[in-house]
Amino acid sequence: MKSPQRNSLPLSKFAMHTITTKPWPLERAIDEFARVGFGGISIWRDTFEGRDLTKVRTQVRQAGLKGVSLVRGGFFAHADKAKRREALDENRRCIDEAQSLDLPAVVLVCGADPEISLAESREIIQESLESLVPDAQAAGVRLGIEPLHPMYADTRSAVNTLGQSNDIAMAVNKASGIMSIGSVVDVYHLWWDDALPAEIDRAGEEGILQAFHVCDWRVPTRDFLWDRGLMGEGCIDIPGIRAQVEDAGFDGLIEVEIFSHEYWKLDQNLWLEKIARACRENV
Amino acid sequence: MKSPQRNSLPLSKFAMHTITTKPWPLERAIDEFARVGFGGISIWRDTFEGRDLTKVRTQVRQAGLKGVSLVRGGFFAHADKAKRREALDENRRCIDEAQSLDLPAVVLVCGADPEISLAESREIIQESLESLVPDAQAAGVRLGIEPLHPMYADTRSAVNTLGQSNDIAMAVNKASGIMSIGSVVDVYHLWWDDALPAEIDRAGEEGILQAFHVCDWRVPTRDFLWDRGLMGEGCIDIPGIRAQVEDAGFDGLIEVEIFSHEYWKLDQNLWLEKIARACRENV
Numbered sequence: 001m002k003s004p005q006r007n008s009l010p011l012s013k014f015a016m017h018t019i020t021t022k023p024w025p026l027e028r029a030i031d032e033f034a035r036v037g038f039g040g041i042s043i044w045r046d047t048f049e050g051r052d053l054t055k056v057r058t059q060v061r062q063a064g065l066k067g068v069s070l071v072r073g074g075f076f077a078h079a080d081k082a083k084r085r086e087a088l089d090e091n092r093r094c095i096d097e098a099q100s101l102d103l104p105a106v107v108l109v110c111g112a113d114p115e116i117s118l119a120e121s122r123e124i125i126q127e128s129l130e131s132l133v134p135d136a137q138a139a140g141v142r143l144g145i146e147p148l149h150p151m152y153a154d155t156r157s158a159v160n161t162l163g164q165s166n167d168i169a170m171a172v173n174k175a176s177g178i179m180s181i182g183s184v185v186d187v188y189h190l191w192w193d194d195a196l197p198a199e200i201d202r203a204g205e206e207g208i209l210q211a212f213h214v215c216d217w218r219v220p221t222r223d224f225l226w227d228r229g230l231m232g233e234g235c236i237d238i239p240g241i242r243a244q245v246e247d248a249g250f251d252g253l254i255e256v257e258i259f260s261h262e263y264w265k266l267d268q269n270l271w272l273e274k275i276a277r278a279c280r281e282n283v
Numbered sequence: 284m285k286s287p288q289r290n291s292l293p294l295s296k297f298a299m300h301t302i303t304t305k306p307w308p309l310e311r312a313i314d315e316f317a318r319v320g321f322g323g324i325s326i327w328r329d330t331f332e333g334r335d336l337t338k339v340r341t342q343v344r345q346a347g348l349k350g351v352s353l354v355r356g357g358f359f360a361h362a363d364k365a366k367r368r369e370a371l372d373e374n375r376r377c378i379d380e381a382q383s384l385d386l387p388a389v390v391l392v393c394g395a396d397p398e399i400s401l402a403e404s405r406e407i408i409q410e411s412l413e414s415l416v417p418d419a420q421a422a423g424v425r426l427g428i429e430p431l432h433p434m435y436a437d438t439r440s441a442v443n444t445l446g447q448s449n450d451i452a453m454a455v456n457k458a459s460g461i462m463s464i465g466s467v468v469d470v471y472h473l474w475w476d477d478a479l480p481a482e483i484d485r486a487g488e489e490g491i492l493q494a495f496h497v498c499d500w501r502v503p504t505r506d507f508l509w510d511r512g513l514m515g516e517g518c519i520d521i522p523g524i525r526a527q528v529e530d531a532g533f534d535g536l537i538e539v540e541i542f543s544h545e546y547w548k549l550d551q552n553l554w555l556e557k558i559a560r561a562c563r564e565n566v
Binding site for chain 1: 284362397398399400401402403432433434436437438443444447474475476477500502503504505507517518520
């Protein structure tokens, strides 16, 4: 059951993830998002490979879009120590790129390695984040742990609840004395969790409620990765979760992140219009 | 990472779910399970449709197999009240069938309705179980709540953690004063949950640790329903979870429940030999 929509937000309160309109090159995406009236953009790394980051940053600014996140860093959890070091290097590159692009945050998919337990993976994730705090602080970039749905606990993330994400973020921030780490709430990953409202409150109280991602859970969902739904067409109570994050103090842009082979086949201008309507009506 | 196997259990400590060798009719499955040396059987409803239940019960007994569970009742959670009543009637039929087949328990997949919240679905599930206690008691049949993985929270089950299952079972048992309801631990659904060890202990202490199901989580898993793995070929620490349930006092037969379009294509005798080896080596 969906909660009634608190109020319809203007598009300027939403940021688009570039992957949501995957067929478009970055330059086209920036122009189209701005033209339709979105307020911001989160930029996936594949879209700026080989680009001049200064030009990208300038285009984003001139389009009037607010940069929200670089997507994505992480994948810290490896049984093999050399791979852990490589992951740290890769994440330092993410932090540099975010700084160059004037993006205030990097979203982290923290990884999991079936060769070790999920608890051990979470320890490695926490240690890795501790190592990255000085880099993040120097760059003025925040790192956001995105807990992933338990169906991704095999290889993508050992952080599967907002409670785990909050625990790690708070431990790292406490150890460093700096608020470098936050939690990212994505409705797709967390909607099923009965502890979600309490953990949203906790993240708000602790000042670590960093980002809010929306899409929907299709009934049925036909693919583990590429079948996310448009807001309103699935079973997630998005207006209810939006009210919770707002009540917990979140006032950033709401990010639209939809992976969908089905929707990527559409004319992407038509798709963007559908998204704009869903943002106004179903969030 | 897998825990070391505590000790190799004989096949007589395992029960096969008929769906694991889905291509075989029930009579063949009973004979083959007994011939290979399994100790018990859990019988899916579709396999005895149109059969004389007395004959089935006799065949199971003469084969030397212990009946474990009837699979499956449940699907209580409906926004529509008429559908809730129909579900209760259907579950009473399950209880009758279990009694006729001399099966001591019915496994429940409790349902979820996207039209209502998961919390409301759980309330309906609890009320439904309260209604069924007298029937279960009269038949001498126990009802086992099987929490399902959160990827099934849209339509299959609003009970997605052992904590939720334990809460409901204990509430219903307390209200009735009868220990009619238990929890079913299936490694496939629960392996990712950091609260699992504590909730297994709690279920043991409360006397509601009713059943233990094994299979494995394939990496990658290619289908939401029909791609379960054989024990040892996935990422679940099955020996570790087995040690937890044993330490919590579970001493029933361990049930092998694998849905796999891939394995159902094999010669089912060859498949049964693979399962027997995996039971000895990887549980």
